[in-house]
Amino acid sequence: QTEQHLSHILFGNVLGVSHQELIQSAVISAIIFCLIVFKRKDFLLYCFDPNHARVAGLSPKILHYGLLMLLALTIVSTMQVVGVILVVAMLIAPGITALTLTKSFDKMLWIAIVSSITSSLIGVILSYHFDASTGACIILLQAAFFVIALAYSNIRIR
Structure with a gap:
């Protein structure tokens, strides 16, 4: 049992994805995509020049943790599937x-x-x-x- 569970965590089962998991991944992916498209310029400015982002009135701290949150959400949602x-x-x-x-x-x-x-x-x-x-x-x-x-x-x- 444990060996199978470890194998599933490491390698996933791309072809054995349930309908519910597929919908869940699609919804989360759509949300992440929309957020990245909507805040693309802010994220780019923060990634390449955080000081300029701060001067432009953006909060580098919020952008930093926002990117980390999106990355974590991506990893967690896809790890279940793949x-x-x-x-x-x-x-x-x-x-x-x-x-x-x-x-x-x-x-x-x-x-x-x-x-x-x-x-x-x-x-x-x-x-x-x-x-x-x-x-x-x-x-x-x-x-x-x-x-x-x-x-x-x-x-x-x-």
Whole structure:
């Protein structure tokens, strides 16, 4: 029993998500997305120059804890569905892949979103065809995307 529970916490069960968990994750994701879109400029200003944000009349403390709250909410809501390992991979891999390809923040956002969605969709398809773990397929694809992006950026620099 304990071993199964630990395995579920670590690896989740992407294909075994219940309807209720799917709705819960979708609602929480929509709320987080709306908050980030609504406060995007404030968050960007705070992240890149907290002193300027303070001078502009924003509260860096509220923005700091707001970002931490959104991150925690994202982690908790998705951890139930996909497991700790996939949550960490999905938080880190798309961003670092985008960072290796561009220095423009807007382009980074789009590259990270496309990388994340593409690796998720292809990972699910590959896991079905190879009868493999869905989370592992997604993580391996994200790692492959990062290696390809790193190789491309090294070639581009030369």
